[in-house]
Amino acid sequence: MSQVDNATVSAHLSHVRIVMVNTTLPANIGSALRAMKTMGLSQLVLVAPKTYPHPDIDALAAGATDLIEKIQIVETLEEAIKDCHLVFGTSARSRTIPWPLLDARPAAEKSLDAVVNHQQEIAIVFGREDRGLTNEELALANYHVTIPVNSDYGVLNVAQAIQVICYEMRMAAMDLVGKEVDPNATMHVTETEDMQWDEPLVTHEQMEQFYPHIEKMLADIEFLDPQNPRLLPLRLRRLFGRIQLDRMEYHLLRGIFSRVQALNNGSWKKTEKIDQEKDPQ
Amino acid sequence: MSQVDNATVSAHLSHVRIVMVNTTLPANIGSALRAMKTMGLSQLVLVAPKTYPHPDIDALAAGATDLIEKIQIVETLEEAIKDCHLVFGTSARSRTIPWPLLDARPAAEKSLDAVVNHQQEIAIVFGREDRGLTNEELALANYHVTIPVNSDYGVLNVAQAIQVICYEMRMAAMDLVGKEVDPNATMHVTETEDMQWDEPLVTHEQMEQFYPHIEKMLADIEFLDPQNPRLLPLRLRRLFGRIQLDRMEYHLLRGIFSRVQALNNGSWKKTEKIDQEKDPQ
Structure with a gap:
């Protein structure tokens, strides 16, 4: 208040x-x-x-x-x-x-x-x-x-x-x-969804780019079979649909998916491996 | 009463x-x-x-x-x-x-x-x-x-x-x-939380194995710097803490983390690449 x-x-x-x-x-x-x-x-x-x-x-x-x-x-x-x-x-x-x-x-x-x-x-x-x-x-x-x-x-x-x-x-x-009075700027609120957050929540439209991305990433690493995805896409939607991601979390997760894809197709390589090879010397 | x-x-x-x-x-x-x-x-x-x-x-x-x-x-x-x-x-x-x-x-x-x-x-x-x-x-x-x-x-x-x-x-x-005891008050289901869930939700103790796993996975793929993790671990806790994962989702996500780790350390390799190499022939 x-x-x-x-x-x-x-x-x-x-x-x-x-x-x-x-x-x-x-x-x-x-x-x-x-x-x-x-x-x-x-x-x-x-x-x-x-x-x-x-x-x-x-x-x-x-x-x-x-x-x-x-x-x-x-x-x-x-x-x-x-x-x-x-x-x-x-x-x-x-x-x-x-x-x-x-x-x-x-x-x-x-x-x-x-x-x-x-x-x-x-x-x-x-x-x-x-x-x-x-x-x-x-x-x-x-x-x-x-x-x-x-x-x-x-x-x-x-x-x-x-x-x-x-x-x-x-x-x-x-x-x-x-x-x-219209309680616009409130400190105490009764619902999570209404509270002041540090980042805006993403829209439904953005989430419609999120799901294909996670599914493609999971297909890339053969965790999901595009020919027979079974309930996995539905479970992912239910899981992330119930969080209401904020913008930061959205970009964080999509960044992780992209990193995994890059790792998988060889366009990104660990620097750590070089360090590990150096270590024994 | x-x-x-x-x-x-x-x-x-x-x-x-x-x-x-x-x-x-x-x-x-x-x-x-x-x-x-x-x-x-x-x-x-x-x-x-x-x-x-x-x-x-x-x-x-x-x-x-x-x-x-x-x-x-x-x-x-x-x-x-x-x-x-x-x-x-x-x-x-x-x-x-x-x-x-x-x-x-x-x-x-x-x-x-x-x-x-x-x-x-x-x-x-x-x-x-x-x-x-x-x-x-x-x-x-x-x-x-x-x-x-x-x-x-x-x-x-x-x-x-x-x-x-x-x-x-x-x-x-x-x-x-x-x-x-009031049969009239039980028929309205408006919230996700009120619905019958198909899987039991995981406990705090299970989640305390979840967070180290995702952090280790992200460190493995150099998305998180263990020396300077900044707010990332806190953001992950806030994100997954507010979902209350069910058991199926929990194992699903941990399975994904393990796959990414195996991909990263070379203990798991894509079968798809072989298929792709075969395709041009």
């Missing part, structure tokens, strides 16, 4: 706040800041943190000092989310009554859609290290959000959960920004 | 190994195990870890002791990936020459497709805490994989990166397991 796109993504993500309720370990706050900053989020709200401030926060949030300065400390969850339009409560297990529940990915998509298309403010609320959010706190949320995990092992800790949620928020934001 | 689905997801993910190269901090190994276990992965390979074993690993991997017992320790990256079909190297920045690059999500989709539909073994390789993977290590990968991040802040640490990759692997596995 270009710097401009990155700034747009960060601008959108500034409307998605992370709320941590009654956090005990300063290290988890530091890790949250680092995860947020890496993914482009910037608003952290701490509801009655057990230990704050603390040097572990600054140590783990190295390089995210601008986010530390922006941290808001409030006394209640209600205060943390009062200006939000859409509140997600993170929940690992089902509660007393069923609640609208989304996995992290659709929750992030819904959040960014709300930010970009409806100018909304979003909160994702994370609970205590030992027992998460209370039923009362979860009831303040519009949706519950869950991260799909191995059901034989239990749940992510809060730092890991924040990491995954922030990652999904960034992916959703990039998706939306990618749709807003 | 039901327990049955969870077991199926874990079974698929047992073919995706996490490889950590020269890890310094035991805490990162512990965090990796925890992230893996939470997402259903089970195979961790440590390449020459700096500190192992260490109580911090067990402390952070609480509840993942079965994974600790399964850890493999090897001396070289080659050993860690020799039986793999598809190797991803994690990379935060661009290198000497561009390499096929995938974001975490499509990389995970490609990996699970390879596991489920083609019975392949996958490795995701993570580098040192301070300087990642070397260019030589990255050149052993079929693809490089990157996690989209805020370009103003830099990169995830190795534990966070493993968390995100494992999460995407689980999401991709769940997607595929979901499709397995």
Whole structure:
């Protein structure tokens, strides 16, 4: 992504706040800041943190000092989310009554859609290290959000959960920004074929000169019988057709074929042989 | 998801190994195990870890002791990936020459497709805490994989990166397991990679015999200067690394290399020349 796109993504993500309720370990706050900053989020709200401030926060949030300065400390969850339009409560297990529940990915998509298309403010609320959010706190949320995990092992800790949620928020934001602007000069792309390559890929037309060349070379060295080529030409087409050669590779391979042909018909001779003959002397 | 689905997801993910190269901090190994276990992965390979074993690993991997017992320790990256079909190297920045690059999500989709539909073994390789993977290590990968991040802040640490990759692997596995039980989703075949192949794909170990062979052949015909190979070996690795040769193609190409070598050293001679000499008579 270009710097401009990155700034747009960060601008959108500034409307998605992370709320941590009654956090005990300063290290988890530091890790949250680092995860947020890496993914482009910037608003952290701490509801009655057990230990704050603390040097572990600054140590783990190295390089995210601008986010530390922006941290808001409030006394209640209600205060943390009062200006939000859409509140997600993170929940690992089902509660007393069923609640609208989304996995992290659709929750992030819904959040960014709300930010970009409806100018909304979003909160994702994370609970205590030992027992998460209370039923009362979860009831303040519009949706519950869950991260799909191995059901034989239990749940992510809060730092890991924040990491995954922030990652999904960034992916959703990039998706939306990618749709807003034409992403021509991209660093991060999703498909090999679309990536910035150092050489242009060859055309179908060039490949139609490539196949006769490799077949002729293989016929020259009697690896292919032109009278009975069997499946070999087809296999070569399938093999090289699935690479999409770039121009450099194309010329490299055709150069090798030509060298083999020249070796075969005697128009090119090894210099090495002379050296080898000299060596014993 | 039901327990049955969870077991199926874990079974698929047992073919995706996490490889950590020269890890310094035991805490990162512990965090990796925890992230893996939470997402259903089970195979961790440590390449020459700096500190192992260490109580911090067990402390952070609480509840993942079965994974600790399964850890493999090897001396070289080659050993860690020799039986793999598809190797991803994690990379935060661009290198000497561009390499096929995938974001975490499509990389995970490609990996699970390879596991489920083609019975392949996958490795995701993570580098040192301070300087990642070397260019030589990255050149052993079929693809490089990157996690989209805020370009103003830099990169995830190795534990966070493993968390995100494992999460995407689980999401991709769940997607595929979901499709397995949905008969409507199985009829569309749009990608080469999705089709039933007639030959098994070769392993990384086999390819490590392929590259020396093509390089020796090219040196024999003086197309490559072993004293000054420049970027040629890297370009060959990038080219053939992105095809994933099948067994037939592999033997076909190695057969061609051997023929060229035999032609070059005189141990094989054309029969055609005799025919040509006969023709004028």
